[in-house]
Amino acid sequence: MGSEAVRAVGEAADTELVAAINREDDLSGLVSAGAQVAVDLTHPDAVLDNVRFCVEHGIHVVVGTSGLGAAELEQIRSWLAERPEVGVLVAPNFAIGAVLSMRFAELAAKFFESVEIVELHHPKKADAPSGTAARTAQVIAQARAEAGLGEVPDATTKELDGARGADVDGVRVHSVRMTGLVASQEVLFGTEGETLTIRHDSFDRRSFMPGVLLSVREVGDRPGLTVGLDALLGI
Numbered sequence: 074m075g076s077e078a079v080r081a082v083g084e085a086a087d088t089e090l091v092a093a094i095n096r097e098d099d100l101s102g103l104v105s106a107g108a109q110v111a112v113d114l115t116h117p118d119a120v121l122d123n124v125r126f127c128v129e130h131g132i133h134v135v136v137g138t139s140g141l142g143a144a145e146l147e148q149i150r151s152w153l154a155e156r157p158e159v160g161v162l163v164a165p166n167f168a169i170g171a172v173l174s175m176r177f178a179e180l181a182a183k184f185f186e187s188v189e190i191v192e193l194h195h196p197k198k199a200d201a202p203s204g205t206a207a208r209t210a211q212v213i214a215q216a217r218a219e220a221g222l223g224e225v226p227d228a229t230t231k232e233l234d235g236a237r238g239a240d241v242d243g244v245r246v247h248s249v250r251m252t253g254l255v256a257s258q259e260v261l262f263g264t265e266g267e268t269l270t271i272r273h274d275s276f277d278r279r280s281f282m283p284g285v286l287l288s289v290r291e292v293g294d295r296p297g298l299t300v301g302l303d304a305l306l307g308i
């Protein structure tokens with residue numbers, strides 16, 4: 074992803090690549106290069122330190138790295154409180170179709186008694202469930218709560234550990250890791266006599282680049298913390 078982002082930012086007519094930072098590089102290279110925006114595509118263990126450095130140095134940040142939970146977002150908010158002019162955009166997924174599919178799932182949520190998420194990724198992925206699946210589960214849970222829906226029906230009383238997936242805000246999420254895949258997700262809804270499946274597939278990491286560029290262009294105009302690309306897409 075980092076290599077693809079470097080290529081995309083370098084090739085776009087209205088953005089300039091001033092630095093490409095690897096694990097062994099000092100982050101001060103961003104400052105000396107005069108970076109206005111940094112894009113973090115690293116690892117859940119590294120991302121927070123990177124964001125903190127950028128915020129403290131007045132550099133806007135686009136975070137593509139997944140695995141940030143509520144506590145991490147709160148931490149970023151607290152750093153931003155000291156630098157209110159800085160923007161941090163956390164994007165669970167940069168692919169336009171994936172952003173739309175999350176929104177579609179949010180819209181559908183209140184009409185269906187049952188919902189489960191299956192996310193499918195390449196086996197080099199560090200975090201499970203995926204950031205996209207966690208975010209999708211959260212927006213679905215929020216929509217269900219607002220509509221007054223109760224718990225998803227499930228009579229399971231005897232199970233092998235993990236058989237029913239992870240519980241994210243009351244929504245079951247199942248993670249598949251498989252060679253040959255890039256990133257896919259299915260949100261399955263069910264009610265009496267019908268089901269609805271919302272599926273998105275990224276077949277190539279280039280699918281994420283329009284969203285990366287959009288985020289780079291806009292993050293500076295959005296001080297504070299923004300989660301997701303919805304507002305940038307006007308949805």
Ligand SMILES: NC(=O)C1=CN([C@@H]2O[C@H](COP(=O)(O)OP(=O)(O)OC[C@H]3O[C@@H](n4cnc5c(N)ncnc54)[C@H](OP(=O)(O)O)[C@@H]3O)[C@@H](O)[C@H]2O)C=CC1
Nearest residue numbers: 074075096114115116119137138139164165166167168281
């Ligand atoms: N928001 C979105 O749309 C998308 C988000 N992602 C997320 O982006 C992140 C990167 O994905 P991907 O490119 O596939 O992963 P890779 O493992 O291919 O690349 C991660 C890079 O981060 C570096 N890195 C790992 N750990 C550290 C560390 N502790 N400090 C500094 N650098 C580190 C790695 O260096 P080294 O090689 O030396 O380990 C590598 O260069 C993941 O969190 C993934 O989930 C991915 C696709 C889309």
Ligand SMILES: O=C(O)C1=N[C@H](C(=O)O)C[C@H](O)C1
Nearest residue numbers: 139165166198203204205256
């Ligand atoms: O690691 C990946 O590949 C991806 N990570 C993000 C996530 O965790 O949702 C976005 C996309 O699914 C690809």
